[in-house]
Amino acid sequence: MAENEELPIHRLLGEETLVAIVAGFYRQVPGDPILGPMYPKQDFAGAEQRLRSFLIYRFGGPPDYLRDRGHPRLRMRHAPFVVDRVARDRWMELMMRSVDEQVAAQKVSAEHRAYVERFLGDIATFLINQA
Numbered sequence: 489m490a491e492n493e494e495l496p497i498h499r500l501l502g503e504e505t506l507v508a509i510v511a512g513f514y515r516q517v518p519g520d521p522i523l524g525p526m527y528p529k530q531d532f533a534g535a536e537q538r539l540r541s542f543l544i545y546r547f548g549g550p551p552d553y554l555r556d557r558g559h560p561r562l563r564m565r566h567a568p569f570v571v572d573r574v575a576r577d578r579w580m581e582l583m584m585r586s587v588d589e590q591v592a593a594q595k596v597s598a599e600h601r602a603y604v605e606r607f608l609g610d611i612a613t614f615l616i617n618q619a
């Protein structure tokens with residue numbers, strides 16, 4: 489696979505598995521000492537919906553996110569939050585823990601796991617906005 493080639497993850501994993509990955513991530517967020525306080529306490533369900541819709545779109549599924557939220561502008565949308573290396577690494581840790589539950593359930597292959605880790609990891613690094 490070429491370095492810049494994108495896998496149709498939405499089709500390969502199926503929407504149900506993507507939904508489960510985002511749900512597994514958000515289950516951990518409220519109790520996390522670094523990430524928990526950053527997310528809107530009254531609207532965890534809304535935050536989960538926004539990330540789910542973005543990932544479905546970005547992984548090649550229906551682009552409902554664009555209709556509902558417009559251009560992602562992820563760096564701008566993360567500007568209000570302190571995204572340093574520690575927050576970035578914690579975000580990836582919670583996300584990959586959730587992905588690994590789907591690997592254990594045989595919903596995600598080792599190859600697709602590696603792809604998703606690099607894909608999300610690159611965006612997470614790009615979102616770092618302070619040392």
Ligand code: HEM
Pocket residue numbers: 523526527528531534535536538539542557562565566569570571575576577579608609611612613615616
């Ligand atoms: C690097 C560590 C990250 C931190 C600390 C972080 C934190 C946050 C916070 C606090 C929100 C606001 C929650 C809400 O009300 O929607 C948010 C929104 C969002 N984040 Fe992140 N995030 C990180 C990485 C990522 C990554 C890697 C992605 C994409 C793969 C992503 C995609 C999004 C999206 C799509 C939204 C909703 C944007 C909108 O439509 O308003 N984030 N993030």
